[in-house]
Amino acid sequence: MKAYHKVLMMIASLSLGLLFLFPMWKIYLKAPQYPEGLEMHIWVNKISGDTDGAIQNFNILNHYIGMEPIHADSFAELKIMPYIVIFFMVAGILVALLGNRKLVLSWTVLLMIGGAVGIADFYLWLVKFGTNLDPTAPIKVPGMTYVPPLLGNKTLLNFEALSLPALGSLGIGLAILLAGLVFYFSRNTVQVKTAKRVMA
Amino acid sequence: MKSLFTTIKKAAPAAAFTLALAGGAVLQGCSSGPGEGSATAAGVASDAAQAVYVAPGKHDEYYSFLSGGFNGQMSVYGLPSGRLLKIIPVFTQHGENGYGYNEESKAMLNTSHGFVPWDDLHHPKLSRTNGMTDGRWLFANGNNTPRVARVDLTTFETVEIMEIPNSAGNHCSPYPTDNNEYVIAGTRFSVPLDMKGGTADVSMDEYKDKFRGSISFIKVDQEKGDMELDFQILVPGFDYDLANGGKGPSSDWVFFTTYNTERSGTLKELGASQNDRDYLAAVNWKLAAKYAAEGKAKEMPAYYYHNKMDKDTHIAKSTIKKTVRYLLPEDCPGMMYLIPAPKSPHGIDVDPSGEHMVVSGKLAATIPVFSFSKMQEAIKNKSFDGEINGIPVFKYESVLKAEVPEPGLGPLHTEFDGKGNAYTSMFVSSEIVKWKLSDFTVVDRMPVYYSVGHLMIPGGDTHTPDGKYLVAMNKITKDRYLPTGPELAHSAQLIDISGEKMRMLLDFPTVAEPHYAQAIKAEKVAPNSVKFYDLAKNKHPHAVKKESDASVTREGNVVRVKMTAIRSHMTPDNIEGVQVGDTVLFHVTNLEQDWDVPHGFAVMGANTAETLIMPGATQTLRWVPKKAGVFPFYCTDFCSALHQEMQGYIRVSPKGSPVPISFSTGKKKPAA
Numbered sequence: 001m002k003a004y005h006k007v008l009m010m011i012a013s014l015s016l017g018l019l020f021l022f023p024m025w026k027i028y029l030k031a032p033q034y035p036e037g038l039e040m041h042i043w044v045n046k047i048s049g050d051t052d053g054a055i056q057n058f059n060i061l062n063h064y065i066g067m068e069p070i071h072a073d074s075f076a077e078l079k080i081m082p083y084i085v086i087f088f089m090v091a092g093i094l095v096a097l098l099g100n101r102k103l104v105l106s107w108t109v110l111l112m113i114g115g116a117v118g119i120a121d122f123y124l125w126l127v128k129f130g131t132n133l134d135p136t137a138p139i140k141v142p143g144m145t146y147v148p149p150l151l152g153n154k155t156l157l158n159f160e161a162l163s164l165p166a167l168g169s170l171g172i173g174l175a176i177l178l179a180g181l182v183f184y185f186s187r188n189t190v191q192v193k194t195a196k197r198v199m200a
Numbered sequence: 201m202k203s204l205f206t207t208i209k210k211a212a213p214a215a216a217f218t219l220a221l222a223g224g225a226v227l228q229g230c231s232s233g234p235g236e237g238s239a240t241a242a243g244v245a246s247d248a249a250q251a252v253y254v255a256p257g258k259h260d261e262y263y264s265f266l267s268g269g270f271n272g273q274m275s276v277y278g279l280p281s282g283r284l285l286k287i288i289p290v291f292t293q294h295g296e297n298g299y300g301y302n303e304e305s306k307a308m309l310n311t312s313h314g315f316v317p318w319d320d321l322h323h324p325k326l327s328r329t330n331g332m333t334d335g336r337w338l339f340a341n342g343n344n345t346p347r348v349a350r351v352d353l354t355t356f357e358t359v360e361i362m363e364i365p366n367s368a369g370n371h372c373s374p375y376p377t378d379n380n381e382y383v384i385a386g387t388r389f390s391v392p393l394d395m396k397g398g399t400a401d402v403s404m405d406e407y408k409d410k411f412r413g414s415i416s417f418i419k420v421d422q423e424k425g426d427m428e429l430d431f432q433i434l435v436p437g438f439d440y441d442l443a444n445g446g447k448g449p450s451s452d453w454v455f456f457t458t459y460n461t462e463r464s465g466t467l468k469e470l471g472a473s474q475n476d477r478d479y480l481a482a483v484n485w486k487l488a489a490k491y492a493a494e495g496k497a498k499e500m501p502a503y504y505y506h507n508k509m510d511k512d513t514h515i516a517k518s519t520i521k522k523t524v525r526y527l528l529p530e531d532c533p534g535m536m537y538l539i540p541a542p543k544s545p546h547g548i549d550v551d552p553s554g555e556h557m558v559v560s561g562k563l564a565a566t567i568p569v570f571s572f573s574k575m576q577e578a579i580k581n582k583s584f585d586g587e588i589n590g591i592p593v594f595k596y597e598s599v600l601k602a603e604v605p606e607p608g609l610g611p612l613h614t615e616f617d618g619k620g621n622a623y624t625s626m627f628v629s630s631e632i633v634k635w636k637l638s639d640f641t642v643v644d645r646m647p648v649y650y651s652v653g654h655l656m657i658p659g660g661d662t663h664t665p666d667g668k669y670l671v672a673m674n675k676i677t678k679d680r681y682l683p684t685g686p687e688l689a690h691s692a693q694l695i696d697i698s699g700e701k702m703r704m705l706l707d708f709p710t711v712a713e714p715h716y717a718q719a720i721k722a723e724k725v726a727p728n729s730v731k732f733y734d735l736a737k738n739k740h741p742h743a744v745k746k747e748s749d750a751s752v753t754r755e756g757n758v759v760r761v762k763m764t765a766i767r768s769h770m771t772p773d774n775i776e777g778v779q780v781g782d783t784v785l786f787h788v789t790n791l792e793q794d795w796d797v798p799h800g801f802a803v804m805g806a807n808t809a810e811t812l813i814m815p816g817a818t819q820t821l822r823w824v825p826k827k828a829g830v831f832p833f834y835c836t837d838f839c840s841a842l843h844q845e846m847q848g849y850i851r852v853s854p855k856g857s858p859v860p861i862s863f864s865t866g867k868k869k870p871a872a
Contacts, residue, residue: 053732053794057794060794064841
């Protein structure tokens with residue numbers, strides 16, 4: 001691997017750091033009585049909103065339909081995920097220093113699996129919150145569940161919910177893309193090395 | 201008497217003309233059939249509807265603040281729509297939100313006379329930066345029990361009220377200087393001062409010798425807006441009516457109209473109308489402040505209240521002030537002068553250039569315009585015509601610039617459009633008259649319905665008027681709207697002054713009696729408007745920030761309920777252990793952190809108003825149950841789909857009952 005491959009790999013690892021600076025996912029709610037909208041931000045290590053009161057407001061709205069209140073403490077993932085991200089960052093930097101092309105591939109594939117597991121986990125939570133409703137809830141609409149969309153928009157009673165990946169996820173995407181590019185661009189360097197060995 | 205007769209004689213033809221006009225209008229009105237006012241839509245701009253239409257969901261271009269007069273409140277209207285946005289309680293208890301009723305705000309209405317739950321609010325004045333309105337605060341006067349209030353324009357709440365000692369009828373108030381260095385307040389009534397902070401017990405026959413007026417100089421904290429009475433000037437015993445600050449070259453000065461310079465103590469409608477001329481008092485406030493700072497001020501004992509709302513606890517606290525400093529004009533040369541002005545003047549208005557002082561004398565046939573530069577000359581040349589209490593009186597001609605001829609009848613108040621024009625309200629002839637500051641000639645007239653008092657142009661009293669609209673505040677309404685019994689809403693009218701000719705756009709009813717108004721571009725205020733209070737910053741001593749901290753505790757015969765409110769329940773909502781005769785204090789904290797979700801609280805039989813609690817705030821309702829039983833309480837502000845369910849019960853047992861204090865919401869909690 002050439003120096004710039006290593007640099008690219010470094011950047012790929014560091015771009016995961018975006019997860020600590022920006023939310024991974026955002027859920028936007030809009031309703032006639034919420035002209036200013038309501039946003040929930042899902043981070044690698046916390047849950048927040050567009051304002052300090054946003055989560056409380058989500059919970060107030062959700063309690064009418066019997067949805068369990070959302071608290072960061074309820075999610076073990078939020079405690080584990082930061083370590084996983086740090087592991088990937090450190091491992092990525094090591095891979096860059098070692099300059100081993102196979103390790104680049106393994107790192108990328110592992111990261112893709114990690115990301116997929118994360119999304120699947122997120123989806124399961126959405127389903128759990130949306131369907132596991134308190135039978136004593138004041139508002140019960142027969143047959144109605146409130147699973148927010150994983151991606152894209154969906155109408156839930158008077159709310160229009162829109163779910164989109166945010167800048168944090170871009171960090172994962174960027175890491176996968178850059179590491180993939182490193183793997184691709186470095187194919188010749190390996191060939192050259194092999195060729196040299198053959199010639200020797 | 202001779203002069204009054206002359207005035208009437210002069211005015212008679214014009215008055216007859218006005219009567220003829222009014223008569224004509226009545227006839228016209230009759231022929232136009234039922235459902236219309238007698239003063240027809242004549243003169244209404246053809247595109248008026250479009251000019252004032254603010255489409256649903258759109259915002260007005262201006263906030264306007266109209267005083268409520270005898271309701272003691274301030275009304276906020278949007279312009280050009282004339283839509284009422286809010287009533288801000290200032291000097292009067294407001295059952296609608298508990299202002300002056302709940303434990304936190306009661307102290308705002310404390311005075312040296314005790315709790316005074318009403319006043320007569322006349323003049324709102326916006327705070328200023330560099331002579332322009334800055335949208336931070338609004339000052340307002342309480343006329344009856346002399347007070348000056350400050351409203352914070354981030355919350356639209358009254359945050360400070362200061363009583364003015366040595367004053368009676370705080371009408372000539374409150375006038376901010378160009379950078380709010382001072383807010384100035386003059387007394388309408390002169391009174392016999394006992395020099396101990398009260399009025400002396402003297403015979404009214406001693407008016408001429410014993411009665412004095414005062415002008416108060418209230419220092420304003422540049423950052424926080426907090427007021428402090430710096431000093432007063434004790435002035436001759438006239439009635440001080442209105443004031444206006446200078447601008448540009450005259451910005452060190454403030455001018456006051458006076459009447460009853462005859463110093464009559466009775467039947468003032470005649471007694472105060474004997475002199476041909478009363479005075480315009482000119483005070484160099486900068487020099488006055490300098491004299492006060494340099495030790496010319498004497499101190500006298502006083503006793504007055506200063507009430508301030510703490511922004512972290514939302515609790516008003518009263519402080520009693522025990523001294524006041526004062527200056528005597530006779531000790532302070534160059535500080536104060538008197539300019540003869542037509543008898544019983546009302547408005548004094550300084551044009552944006554600061555050169556012209558316009559006096560609107562309601563009994564005068566012309567509008568005199570005085571010149572600030574001529575006044576400076578006259579001071580230099582000592583063109584005086586005697587003195588009163590050591591205050592030099594100018595020769596009329598030495599300061600007069602011009603007289604606006606035949607303006608109409610009963611000129612009251614003048615504002616400016618910043619384009620070289622002045623607009624004067626004419627009470628008697630019921631019209632707005634536009635005249636030029638360049639040649640002092642009348643160029644346009646607009647009839648208004650009926651009997652206009654003050655008028656207002658946004659920024660029309662500042663350096664930089666925004667000459668687009670004019671609001672005429674009419675004193676008499678009669679048939680302008682559907683009749684509502686003997687008591688009618690007052691009528692304001694919106695006039696387009698952007699062109700050569702004034703154009704009538706809109707009538708809109710106002711609350712109580714606006715005496716004056718202010719307006720400001722919405723963009724200077726709206727972006728700073730607070731949406732809710734940060735619960736984390738709530739420092740109310742009895743706030744509870746989560747439901748699990750809610751409590752009911754007995755301290756002797758006081759039962760403290762620390763309650764939370766959030767959609768759609770109160771915690772606790774079942775309370776027991778209260779006894780007849782206990783004082784129950786419901787400290788309700790609104791846990792919401794969302795825009796426009798106030799909760800209200802009321803309990804059956806409470807001898808007070810509900811209290812309306814903004815998100816993040818804590819307010820307290822005091823209740824002394826008089827009989828045993830179970831009493832419901834509930835949220836009074838529709839907050840959610842389950843608002844009607846947001847209610848609870850409190851059990852009251854006979855005195856000495858063994859029922860212990862207990863409280864719960866949902867599941868029963870153990871007794872505390």
